[in-house]
Amino acid sequence: MFDQYVGVSPKSDLILLQMLGAKLSQRSYLHINSTRAGGGVAEILQRMIPILGELGIDARWEVIEGDSKFFDITKKIHNALQGNAEIITDEMWQYHLKINGQNAEKINLEADAVIIHDPQPAPLIEFKKTGLWMWRCHIDLSNPQIGVWDYISQYCEKYDAAIFSVAKFARAMTIDQYIAPPSIDPISEKNRDLTEEEMNETLKKFQIPTDRPIILQVSRFDRFKDPIGVIAAYRIVKKYNDCILILAGSPATDDPEGEAVLKEVKEFAAGDPDIYILLLPPFSDRDINVLQRIATVILQKSLREGFGLTVSESMWKGKPVIGGAVGGIPLQIVHGITGFLVHSVEGAAFRVRQLLNNPDMAKKMGEGAREHVRKNFLITRQIRDYLSIWYFMENKGKSILEL
């Protein structure tokens, strides 16, 4: 598997991975999260564990189990940490700890290094046996419900270090806080190169014409992704340039507002035959890959965002991306070089027109975008970061290490 990244990922990352693998050879490395499938964390762990094995590290991935009551509580905790109003009672906190205790009895927690992903399994620290423990927080903690953060941070502060995706997602803590942005896998179904046959299959399935420029946004039908704003921007563009718009996304089953947003989007599209609203079922990775490859310009016009990895996915296909300047998007889009950052519907429309009318600029920007992702947002860089953090924690107090 490691060999598949040769010639794709930066050579220096691959060299460093091998060197760190040699330093940490035969050491045990345990990752624990709360779901085996679905979601970005599980997606990356599925690919990461075998690569770590190839590097000589004894890597293991365990998943905590819980009933629906447990996951209802953890969803509320998750939402509250992202700033939503939620009430977590003492009884709920106790249940959170109790289920983690039950998992601690079932899972072998002994390892040289342990990474606990997100708040769901955070209380496992209470059952720590050996090794260095890291709390990996994938969510934005910059504006939490402070009472909920105060409670969960009692656990988090007991770890040896925390890892966040973006510096501005972190909070002041007494432990070391490392930053490791998430990543995409260039050889996964969603990102690998496709044959013409595979491309045509999807185009035929959705009856998408390719005789005009295509504007695309791939995202859940969620107000924070501003699908209405995307249609409004398309309408401005349409006055000057003939084009089609594709809004593709999975229905948000865990979001009660999802249905309402989809209805609003359909109403706002008002039967425009050049607007394609595609409801993709889960595991539509190849279709998303095709859509990103056929698009002329890709939008991620979010009003609020986590890291927004769909931006990197699009950039990896050599496309200029226009993104809302929120969450992790500004980290991926270097304004004017690998895409454009916008703050309004009008701004988005203007940048789309600019790219449609300057294919050379769009091409150059797309090439810059792909290279930016290659250097910064591929899975090999993320594994490199995790192993580097572990290595630095073993050499605590040093800020420069030579291999």
Place this chain on the structure above:
Amino acid sequence: MEKIIEPFEFRQCISILKSTGRKAKNLRQLRDVMAVASDECIFHHTYQYFLKGHILEYTNDFAHWAGESLEERALSEHLSNIDPYDFKDINDLRNKLLDVIDDHLERFPEPREAMPSDEFYFNETVTLIFPVGIKAKNLAEFLMAIKYIDTGSIYYHFYEARIRLGSGIDDFSRWIEDAFGKKELVERIRAIDPFMHNLEGIKEHIADAVEEEVRRDMEVIDRCLTSM
């Protein structure tokens, strides 16, 4: 006896960001945190600015934030004009930055606020240095290597070396001077302004200078061959 030439070993560094958890939303808060921030933090926001593939408008993160987020254009120009390599000690650099900010605050005592989530986030880094497995024994090999080397290696040998060696000199020109004594080429490399190019630009300038030297060397007629 012929001089033994030490090959040039290309190395590279990568840095992992660490959050200090501190942030500033206006200039007064920025200066207050800067005054007490760790040396590593000041180092990261100044010297390591070049590691990011910088925008040529600015030369450090403080100037960048003042210009882009606070829209304090004059201040950002003053901060950008500070050359970190002029200072032997990180605290001297810190004090110079603070002087410039204090001077601005004296003239404009009510600083504007950055938009939410556009605050200045104080970070540090930890750095790993490692060999990339490429060695050059002569200028021709060096030329091939520098053309294809990762820009992280350019950062290590061109920028980081100035602090490591303490004399404002990069590794490339030092090796060329020690190994071949090629004064003209050495001067050309040392004349590349580190603030006016991104890492790709530095790489191209060095490759151009070395290529010209290699071409010139190829033109030299060895008298042993012609017996003249």
